[in-house]
Amino acid sequence: MPKIIVLAPSAGGKSTLMRYLREHTNLNVREMDEEVMKENDDTWPEDNDHKDQVLVPRIVKNILNEGNIVYLASYVPEDLLKDARAQNFIVLLLKVELDELLKRNKERMTIEHYADATSWLQLQLDTFTKLQDKGLVDKVIDGNLPTKDIAAIIADAYHNPV
DSSP: OOOOEEETTTTTSHHHHHHHHHHHHOEEEEHHHHHHHHHHTTTOSSOOHIIIIIHHHHHHHHHHHOSSSEEEEEEEOOOHHHHHHTTEEEEEEEEEOHHHHHHHHHHHHHOOOOOOOOOHHHHHHHHHHHHHTTTTOOOOTTSSSOHHHHHHHHHHHHHHHO
């Protein structure tokens, strides 16, 4: 049963990738923000600590019990990422540099009325570097590639797990 976690920072392209994968593949694609909303009565939690310490771990534990899934997230607690690897999840990382993330963040705030993620971006990048250093990332994907190319890499990893 193919199982993939795709990590990407805020403004890293997760939502765009999710829409593309759903439109162009038959993969079971789940995305962190949607799952957080489902777990929180269809509202975004006002308390980030509750989201990160209660909702996200609960969501990830549920995801780990599923097969045939591509889960897109900006945050997976390290202990649960280790559990995912032990359960043969492939962990992919969309790498986007800070200057590009800042540009994308500004655009999505203006166009899509997202909240400003500036204060979280460097922390997310640092966390991803630590996860890579600990060997918890199987493959890094250039997050500046066209969405269709990123989707093809993910579909290939899904259909041809190593």
